[in-house]
Amino acid sequence: MLPEIPYFPGIYTVILIIVMGIIASIAIGKRSRVLITGVSELVIAIAIAYLIDLPVSQSGYTIFDDFSRFISLIFLGTSFLILISLHRELSDVPRYELAASLILAANIGMIVAVSSLNIIYIVVGWELAGLSSYAVIATRRRDPVVMEAAMKFFIVGSIGFGLTLFGISFIFGATGSLDLTRINAVLSTGMYDYNLLVTGIILLISGLGFKMAIVPFHVWIPDTYEGAPYSITSFLAAASKTMAFAVGLRLFYRGLGPVSNIWQPLFAVLAIITMTYGNLAALAQTKMKRLLAWSSIAHAGYIILLFGAFGPSANLIAGGLFHILTHAIMKILAFIAAAYFAFIAGSDLITDYAGLGKKYKLASFFLAIDLFSLAGIPPLAGFVSKYLLFLGVVENGFVWLALIAVINSAISLYYYMRILKYLFFEEGKVSEVEVKVPSIYLIPIVLTGLAIIVLGIFSDPLIHFLKSISP
Amino acid sequence: MLNELYLIVITSAILFVLGIYGVSTRRNALKMLISVELMVNASALNIIGFLFYLFDVAYLEAQIFVLFIITIAAAEAAIGLSIFLALYRLYGTPDLDKVSKLKETGE
Numbered sequence: 001m002l003p004e005i006p007y008f009p010g011i012y013t014v015i016l017i018i019v020m021g022i023i024a025s026i027a028i029g030k031r032s033r034v035l036i037t038g039v040s041e042l043v044i045a046i047a048i049a050y051l052i053d054l055p056v057s058q059s060g061y062t063i064f065d066d067f068s069r070f071i072s073l074i075f076l077g078t079s080f081l082i083l084i085s086l087h088r089e090l091s092d093v094p095r096y097e098l099a100a101s102l103i104l105a106a107n108i109g110m111i112v113a114v115s116s117l118n119i120i121y122i123v124v125g126w127e128l129a130g131l132s133s134y135a136v137i138a139t140r141r142r143d144p145v146v147m148e149a150a151m152k153f154f155i156v157g158s159i160g161f162g163l164t165l166f167g168i169s170f171i172f173g174a175t176g177s178l179d180l181t182r183i184n185a186v187l188s189t190g191m192y193d194y195n196l197l198v199t200g201i202i203l204l205i206s207g208l209g210f211k212m213a214i215v216p217f218h219v220w221i222p223d224t225y226e227g228a229p230y231s232i233t234s235f236l237a238a239a240s241k242t243m244a245f246a247v248g249l250r251l252f253y254r255g256l257g258p259v260s261n262i263w264q265p266l267f268a269v270l271a272i273i274t275m276t277y278g279n280l281a282a283l284a285q286t287k288m289k290r291l292l293a294w295s296s297i298a299h300a301g302y303i304i305l306l307f308g309a310f311g312p313s314a315n316l317i318a319g320g321l322f323h324i325l326t327h328a329i330m331k332i333l334a335f336i337a338a339a340y341f342a343f344i345a346g347s348d349l350i351t352d353y354a355g356l357g358k359k360y361k362l363a364s365f366f367l368a369i370d371l372f373s374l375a376g377i378p379p380l381a382g383f384v385s386k387y388l389l390f391l392g393v394v395e396n397g398f399v400w401l402a403l404i405a406v407i408n409s410a411i412s413l414y415y416y417m418r419i420l421k422y423l424f425f426e427e428g429k430v431s432e433v434e435v436k437v438p439s440i441y442l443i444p445i446v447l448t449g450l451a452i453i454v455l456g457i458f459s460d461p462l463i464h465f466l467k468s469i470s471p
Numbered sequence: 472m473l474n475e476l477y478l479i480v481i482t483s484a485i486l487f488v489l490g491i492y493g494v495s496t497r498r499n500a501l502k503m504l505i506s507v508e509l510m511v512n513a514s515a516l517n518i519i520g521f522l523f524y525l526f527d528v529a530y531l532e533a534q535i536f537v538l539f540i541i542t543i544a545a546a547e548a549a550i551g552l553s554i555f556l557a558l559y560r561l562y563g564t565p566d567l568d569k570v571s572k573l574k575e576t577g578e
Contacts, residue, residue, distance in 0.1 A: 173521035
């Protein structure tokens with residue numbers, strides 16, 4: 001049992017610890033970059049320890065249950081891993097302390113968003129995370145490409161926020177409450193305005209769709225992911241997206257559960273479009289980061305099967321949450337490995353990876369593991385989570401949805417294997433100049449790679465835990 | 472009574488659509504920012520309208536929510552302005568069409 005901080009119940013302890021980290025890194029300022037990273041990592045480690053230790057509790061408007069514990073651990077774990085490579089990657093940015101503290105601030109926002117059942121908290125946390133991530137991309141402000149990525153992310157992020165808010169205002173108009181439990185109670189009685197509710201739900205789905213990267217709202221994803229620095233891209237792909245799915249789960253399962261007949265078909269159609277379009281567009285990509293961005297969109301399509309195949313199956317929720325976790329881990333590894341190889345090859349083109357697999361064995365091995373896992377090859381974690389998710393979809397009676405998802409999985413194998421072909425089986429031009437390899441990138445690569453293998457082979461305890469969670 | 476509510480909902484819908492229209496057609500950074508603000512404020516107006524005509528005005532959470540929305544919109548404008556200012560310094564123009572180095576290439 002960790003020492004309790006007086007007057008700070010439940011989740012506030014974790015928030016207070018992270019706030020201390022922000023203050024510390026701003027206070028250190030320009031004096032020592034290593035110290036800033038060290039303090040941030042220490043703060044995140046303490047926060048993770050507290051999160052694992054905290055009892056399930058409810059105080060005021062915040063609620064801390066196993067769902068928020070699981071999702072918050074994904075956020076903090078992601079930040080822990082990417083801060084290692086961020087330190088190396090942003091070595092040209094003079095005000096590194098701002099980047100580190102913005103990552104921490106985004107974590108606070110995400111944790112607040114997933115540990116409350118009140119829409120006010122969810123919206124404020126959501127926007128704190130959003131604003132911090134716009135700003136953290138823009139820390140490298142002398143680079144035109146990075147600033148363009150930040151601008152695009154800001155514009156679509158604000159449109160998404162506006163749509164979400166407008167949707168929420170209609171849902172408020174239909175039900176008269178901002179509390180998800182009360183909304184659920186009102187919807188169960190059937191005393192609500194149907195037209196207002198449908199308008200609200202459609203607007204809400206499109207608003208959330210921007211952050212979740214569902215297909216009609218995905219246009220910003222490849223550009224922003226390509227432009228942003230690699231570590232921040234992996235933060236966006238892993239943490240930011242996880243928050244969108246978690247908030248979606250809270251809103252739709254907890255709040256709008258009784259009217260699932262309205263939103264379930266919409267999400268089913270969106271899931272089909274998203275996974276098919278994402279996979280087909282990824283086939284044509286020549287740049288590693290853009291390919292991973294499209295694969296991220298395709299995976300969003302699998303994950304929104306959570307909503308599109310809504311039903312009583314426990315495997316669906318467990319599989320969906322498991323896939324959210326494995327997607328985060330796989331995307332961290334993929335983007336940081338991409339950063340590693342881009343540093344060596346000097347470009348982001350997949351064709352320039354030729355022959356690198358023989359020279360840089362460790363990183364190539366784990367990248368290969370990761371790509372197999374993304375494609376869903378047993379016994380890796382990506383296979384187990386995908387299998388469980390599709391099993392849940394079938395159990396809820398959506399066999400055709402599962403069929404389309406399996407076909408899509410098969411398509412995705414092609415473009416993942418293309419990277420491996422260049423990495424291992426193509427002869428590349430041997431570079432005369434000895435490149436100074438950023439070995440620090442290997443720490444997150446090895447850690448996430450081992451996690452993929454371990455979670456794949458010994459998945460039973462985690463699945464058992466996930467089946468006890470209700471979002 | 473309900474007719475007035477319709478007026479408010481229609482007004483906020485018009486504001487919102489103007490915002491969407493502005494974001495998708497204007498290419499000037501500041502006009503885009505103004506359009507985004509319109510969208511956010513439309514939802515604030517909507518919430519207040521519903522609260523006043525349909526529900527109990529004493530439901531303070533909704534009023535506080537609107538205050539939060541206004542605050543968040545201000546914070547968003549601050550972040551947006553600083554991003555656009557940095558872009559202006561790099562490109563020398565507020566025209567966002569000129570800012571297009573990131574594109575879909577494909578094979």
